Amino acid sequence: MTSKKKTLLFTALLTFMIAGSAYRPPDEGMYPLSELKKVSLNKAGLKISMKDIYNPDSVSLVDALVNVGGCTGSFISDEGLIITNHHCAFSAVQLASTPENDYLNKGFTARSREQEIEAKGLTCRITESYEDVSDKILGVTKGVTDPATRIRVINAEMKRLAAQAEAQDPSIKAEVSEMFIGKAYVLFRYKIIQDVRLVYVPSRNVGEFGGETDNWVWPRHTGDFSFMRAYVAPDGSAAKYSKNNVPYKPKKFLRVNANGVNENDFVFILGYPGRTFRNRPAQFIQYQQEYLLPYVSNLYEFQNKAMEDAGRKDKATELRLATRIKRNANVLKNYRGKLKGLNGLELTDQKRREDADLANYINSNVELKEKYGTLMSDIDNLYKTIYRDAFREMWFTQIYGSTSLLSVARQINLFKASMSAKPVSERARFYTDSVGVLEQKLRTLYESFDIDADRTIFSRMLSDASKLPASQRVAAVDKKVMKGFNGQEQVDKFVDATLQYTRLKDQAYVFNTLMKSAAQMGSYNDPLLAFEADLRSQIDGLRQERERRDGLLNKLMGDYVAVKEKFRQRDFIPDANSTLRLTYGYVRGYSPADATYMKPFTTIQGVLEKGATGNPEFKYPPVMKELWQKKDFGPFVKKELNDVPVAFLYNLDTTGGNSGSPVMNGNGELIGVNFDRAYEATINDYAWNESYSRSIGVDIRYVLWVASKVDKADFLLREIGVKL
Structure with missing residues (x-):
């Protein structure tokens, strides 16, 4: 049977299974805030109101989101505590490390605010508001026929509008983002927090377990998480690192649900995905x-x-x-x-x-x-x-x-x-x-x-x-x-x-x-x-010559998307461009090859099994084996597995920049942290398909188990309201 016939057969079987269950396949797309009205999340499994996710007139879940160091993070306490990926904190931990204090390999735990150390090179960016400025941007191109001149006037107008917004409100950072090349532009206003500190980073053999052997691979057993804290000046304004600064009070922080999720549960992500290129020729x-x-x-x-x-x-x-x-x-x-x-x-x-x-x-x-x-x-x-x-x-x-x-x-x-x-x-x-x-x-x-x-x-x-x-x-x-x-x-x-x-x-x-x-x-x-x-x-x-090409490409791609929308008789979701997006789907395994099915959860048992192979990238803290043998899982055990789930799969539409994004359940509660995709889903930047596009998150139960049982960081669990 050809690979194309196998794909058709699998798709048919998948359709049959979906028709006979409560499972609903997600729509392709990373939805900007302006496009959320096109998504039927409540029909898909969302139990809260859409306005609880984004409400321009009130506080909502998007107010708990931050862009930190090119990744996504989320506030999980009213004291500015942020959870994100281990690899997103990696550079800051490296800069804080010395041969004498090797935080990069041994990990770091600040058991008091005074022990928290500067995360050099990292800042937080919080989306305050957005405004469609397409008419203003494209208005300056009327009558401009030279491609190089066209791209120059577009870039100049983007900078002018951003500067104008910053002049009107000096407390924000403004940026105009191109949503559709040559066609749609949005002005975003961001609050920038300049003082970010490391709070808790697990050892490298937890946060990077599997190394390059497991990178972009499922099954995965990586505890890819870390905790930081945002600080501001005593008056609440953004300020560079100073001992006088105080923890930032976010408008909103996410509640952590230590019970996690099950297979086929509805989940969604808010985050800052980098770039995709699906609307290209x-x-x-x-x-x-x-x-x-x-x-x-x-x-x-x-x-x-x-x-x-x-x-x-x-x-x-x-x-x-x-x-x-x-x-x-x-x-x-x-x-x-x-x-x-x-x-x-x-x-x-x-x-x-x-x-x-x-x-x-x-x-x-x-x-x-x-x-x-x-x-x-x-x-x-x-x-x-x-x-x-x-x-x-x-x-x-x-x-x-x-x-x-x-x-x-x-x-x-x-x-x-x-x-x-x-x-x-x-x-x-x-x-x-x-x-x-x-x-x-x-x-x-x-x-x-x-x-x-x-x-x-x-x-x-x-x-x-x-x-x-x-x-x-x-x-x-x-x-x-x-x-x-x-x-x-x-x-x-x-x-x-x-x-x-x-x-x-x-x-x-x-x-x-x-x-x-x-x-x-x-x-x-x-x-x-x-x-x-x-x-x-x-x-x-x-x-x-580069400007000429860029200007010509800008115009051609705008026309390409416009006529393709007419041809397909539907609007497209803009390609990802590091602006805040929502994607949704379900916890679900997949079949990457014939006669192979990948279950959606891994466990601590898998960590130990990989460790027994002798591969140096599969080393883990020895205390893990002792705890597992005693079945000392605390309240974080998944009963069906009789183990603590480490990582899980879901069919959400993600890409680079979604690292650290909070994975939330139907109630908008944090149940995991996104950190990777399966190898077959690396192509997500160019194309997405429910049959092979799977993203990977670290299960919140593993995060909490490692923090409390392995590194004795119970103070974190108390701060985020998780009872042992």
Whole structure:
């Protein structure tokens, strides 16, 4: 039987099972607040009012949501306590760790407010309100025919409206988000909390149990949770970290239901999903499949090996590079999962057929043909130019993030250029006013810098550039590296000489000497700065063409969605774009392969079974085995399993950014924390299907069991109102 026939058979069986049960399949989509009126949640299983979820005139569940460090979190007490994922706190825990206080591996528990430590680099963003500004944004494009000019005026108007909102209310941060590319825009107002502190983070062998072996895989046994606390100034205003700050009093916090959920129970998520690309044509999917996904995954695999090798020198280096390695590894496995999904589903071909049907629809209608007759060919021609420069563009996108010292050089060169642009009489003042911002940027870069890792990765990047086709050359590499080029030896020679000579690798010199005065900064130069300047010169020279393409794409995608809605005779849900969304569904297992069914719950028994395999990524705190053997589960046992559920599956529509999102039951109570998707669901960014799209959450019962039984953090349970 072909895979397509198997899929049809499974779908038919699934339909039969659904028809004979109370189970209702969810609708595809991550619904913005403005689209909630289109969702029949009460019919699906919601037991509270829709206004309890979002009410612009009163307090509702959305007021308990925060965006923290690019993830989602939720308030679970009136003292600003936040629950989110372990991996969302990872970078802050890494920055707080030292070889003497290795919180990253051993975990951290603050048993009093005084012991809570700053979560460096993390802030909280709370959605205050939103406003549709599509007419205002698109109004400024009337009469504008040049694509580059069009995108510039759109971006300028987005910034103007955000600045206007902030001027009207200085206490908020405003941002205009593009909901449909080239078509719909919404102004969001956010409250920003700048003082976030770590409260409780389990040990790494709980919070990252399974490591990369289990990442994006089901069955999962990862306790991916952590607790933070938001602080503000005594008057309630946002303030940077200070001992005088007090816990933030949220308008709303979620109630924790320690009883958890059962299979087929209705659940929903509120969160800040990153980006999806479901309303794009076949050419976009082809670009992902043939260019971006393989390039980045292969590059990140190389980078991680280089950083892991460097980390073997000593514990301090290992800790310093840990966050970069973890982020790369997560993207790497995600991208390879997407490639597997794209190949398996033949999504590009499917999109081509859909686009061909759309073209026929346009051509069959005189009015549509007059307005959109060249739409599909224009899209195709645009992507041909994008493919033509793809490898150089990807190289430029990755080069600064690959090599920390090159990013340091970029920041210094930009600062010097800004200072040089000022009249001589104003340069000293500019330096005094701006050097603090530069220093902060550089300190962030140096926090994850290692010279050996930089050397290896820089050499790889230059070697890749040397092999680009004639039409995609990197001028700085040809100028500095390719003279008398004799292969990798020449690349290594250039890298060694450049890194040996530059003093940017010496943090003490940079902060204590180079940044001592405007004169010192202005007069300093070295080969790395010169190489970066040449790089940036070509990037700047290509900007006009990129703006032309972006502007043209913006207009074409707006038309593409508009005519596709007419063709399908329905409105689309906007792609995710880091704004607050709702998705709903049910606790449910799935069948990823023939004769295989994945149950929706894992247990502590599974933790112990994996630990017995000898894989070092499956180590766990020894006390867990003792507690399990005694059946010391407290009130957190799931009777049907005679065990504590660790993680669970549900068919909600999620993507990156939903990490840390609260999973809630029909009463709006917290019963889990979302942290991942099954491997088959990595393709969610491009397509969603109830048969294979499964998200993974850590069960609140496991969170509470680990906190109380393993780490003796009963104070947390008392704060959130859970009785032992």
